[in-house]
Amino acid sequence: MSVLLEVNHLSISFLQYTRGFQQKKLNVVQELNVTVHAGEIVALVGSSGAGKSLLAHAILGILPDSAETSGSIRYDGEELTTARQAALRGREIALVPQSVNYLNPLMRVGEQVRTNRGDAKEAVKKQREIFERYGLGAEVERMFPFQLSGGMARRILVSTASVSGAKLVIADEPTPGLDAGVVKETLGFFKELADQGCGVLFITHDIEAALQIAHKVAIIYAGTTVETARPDDFAGSGEKLRHPYSKALWRALPQNGFDPIPGFQPHPGALPEGCRFAPRCPMATNECMNSLPEMRWLRGGSVRCIHAS
Numbered sequence: 001m002s003v004l005l006e007v008n009h010l011s012i013s014f015l016q017y018t019r020g021f022q023q024k025k026l027n028v029v030q031e032l033n034v035t036v037h038a039g040e041i042v043a044l045v046g047s048s049g050a051g052k053s054l055l056a057h058a059i060l061g062i063l064p065d066s067a068e069t070s071g072s073i074r075y076d077g078e079e080l081t082t083a084r085q086a087a088l089r090g091r092e093i094a095l096v097p098q099s100v101n102y103l104n105p106l107m108r109v110g111e112q113v114r115t116n117r118g119d120a121k122e123a124v125k126k127q128r129e130i131f132e133r134y135g136l137g138a139e140v141e142r143m144f145p146f147q148l149s150g151g152m153a154r155r156i157l158v159s160t161a162s163v164s165g166a167k168l169v170i171a172d173e174p175t176p177g178l179d180a181g182v183v184k185e186t187l188g189f190f191k192e193l194a195d196q197g198c199g200v201l202f203i204t205h206d207i208e209a210a211l212q213i214a215h216k217v218a219i220i221y222a223g224t225t226v227e228t229a230r231p232d233d234f235a236g237s238g239e240k241l242r243h244p245y246s247k248a249l250w251r252a253l254p255q256n257g258f259d260p261i262p263g264f265q266p267h268p269g270a271l272p273e274g275c276r277f278a279p280r281c282p283m284a285t286n287e288c289m290n291s292l293p294e295m296r297w298l299r300g301g302s303v304r305c306i307h308a309s
């Protein structure tokens with residue numbers, strides 16, 4: 001399948017004003033890499049504050065003005081410029097947001113799901129077809145968001161991407177606090193989109209949900225990609241995983257012994273010089289403190305660690 005999205009060496013920083021008129025640059029994301037092919041579901045996993053939503057916003061071109069970015073984001077073989085982002089956003093590149101609060105409370109749902117589809121007649125037809133496929137009754141298109149149940153609202157959010165005819169769907173934490181049935185159903189919708197040729201970037205804290213549908217898993221820590229793995233690398237005690245952080249994350253799951261990693265992910269203002277994980281890493285040596293390791297290929301995946309083998 002062809003490469004749809006290619007993010008390389010992405011850095012995002014924020015200019016912050018400290019005491020007086022001094023400016024301080026806060027480097028939040030550095031050297032973030034991720035590639036999504038058509039028809040592929042890539043899970044982006046990392047803990048809170050790792051930079052997942054910032055990546056999503058950088059791709060969509062909706063970062064705040066105070067953000068400064070460098071590196072490259074290519075879509076469909078070409079650099080994603082601000083102008084292209086504006087033209088593709090909500091159409092070819094769609095966001096499935098975390099919260100139903102992204103829906104306009106004053107607009108009937110059928111209408112808002114159709115907003116980015118040009119031809120009105122065709123849009124209604126497409127929207128009805130998709131609502132039916134997602135098990136949303138004919139009456140739903142006339143409803144307002146407050147009338148929807150949690151499960152229905154999730155279906156509406158995913159159907160928006162479907163109706164717009166998106167080729168790349170970015171789902172930012174689409175299954176927070178949902179009951180198991182709704183999670184399973186939502187995951188099924190993404191699978192279906194991918195089966196139709198869509199690329200899906202599935203952002204989540206939830207490794208287990210990710211593993212149910214992902215073709216590839218990218219793990220990020222403190223603003224940096226540390227590993228890309230195959231779903232079946234997440235097995236046993238994590239011996240197939242490549243990065244010490246990935247292993248630790250896997251072992252911290254309740255079913256794997258709930259062995260939490262001591263320490264905390266560093267705050268953007270206080271990132272270590274070298275490997276971001278070194279201060280918490282059982283394998284760290286002096287060499288790890290010098291510079292951020294390069295990403296390298298290893299056993300059918302990639303890893304940013306000089307000790308991984």
Ligand SMILES: Nc1ncnc2c1ncn2[C@@H]1O[C@H](COP(=O)(O)OP(=O)(O)OP(=O)(O)O)[C@@H](O)[C@H]1O
Pocket residue numbers: 014026028046047048049050051052053054055064066205268
């Ligand atoms: N406008 C901003 N100015 C300064 N720092 C910011 C800004 N937006 C985000 N950050 C910082 O960037 C880091 C990453 O934020 P981001 O929202 O991408 O995290 P995340 O991985 O999506 O976390 P979560 O799982 O909690 O949603 C955080 O430490 C956050 O404080």
Ligand code: NI
Pocket residue numbers: 052053054172173
């Ligand atoms: Ni987020």
